[in-house]
Amino acid sequence: MPISQEQFAQIAKDIPGMGNDPQAVRMRVEALEKLLERAFYVPGTKIPFGLDSIIGLVPVLGDLITAAMGAYMVWEARNLGMSKWQLIRMTANVGIDTAIGAIPIVGDAFDLVWRSNTKNLRIIKKHLDKHHPGTRIIEG
Template sequence: MNKVQIEQSKDKLNRLAWLLDNTFRIPGTQIRFGLDGLIGLIPGIGDAAGAVISSHILTQAAQMGVPKSILLKMAFNIGLDAILGIIPVLGDVSDFMWKANQRNVQLLNDYLEQPEKTVTHSRLFVGLLGFVAFCGVAFISMLGFLLIRWLWLSVEGN
């Protein structure tokens, strides 16, 4: 993509993120929400549909040549939004606070303005996320091992 196309895409993605996350304001407050929050209210498919729509920003960023570490951070934002959306009430409230589309467009804009700094921060985030995931798997494995050991000793003791 050339610079003109990137600027046009950037403008479109900014408008899409605003539409999905900030279109409406609750009267008398500064709280804003968008179509993503409304779509998320549809039981069963709302949050999945919202994630599919949100992935358009991710796809456009990939076409702009954004590095994988930033794309992974964007995917995390979309995934967390979708997972939180599954939880009744909490998911609806999270749409007011966790604005994945705004976050992703901001990541894209930051990358286009300060690529080195944004890539470094994203790599640190992905590394930390990988470490947390590894620790989670190790912890669950250890619990499984201890449970099997306890069961084995219980059966052996009788």
């Protein structure tokens, strides 16, 4: 039995993190940043890494995939109404990560150090804290 567009919209709205409101956007970009940058730890250390470093090991295709995931964060920021300057900074972060990440071996090491998605998350959080203070989460 198919559901109507309105029913689908209501279901999506009720699922945490699926709406277009600033709180849902914050939840999505925080989850994506954690997955891409800090989902795992180098065994025996406290050095975090994520799918950005793992997928980036696949030449060319891996870097394109992680660039697309980083571009999604920029798209979410644009939907929040962030300034062109902020969007340019975020795009530059993804571009630098993609360009240097594409270099064999050096790029893979660079992915562990240059965390473009973490930098972009900071820019988004700063915007949200200023323009949508209700989305602020107390981190412990």
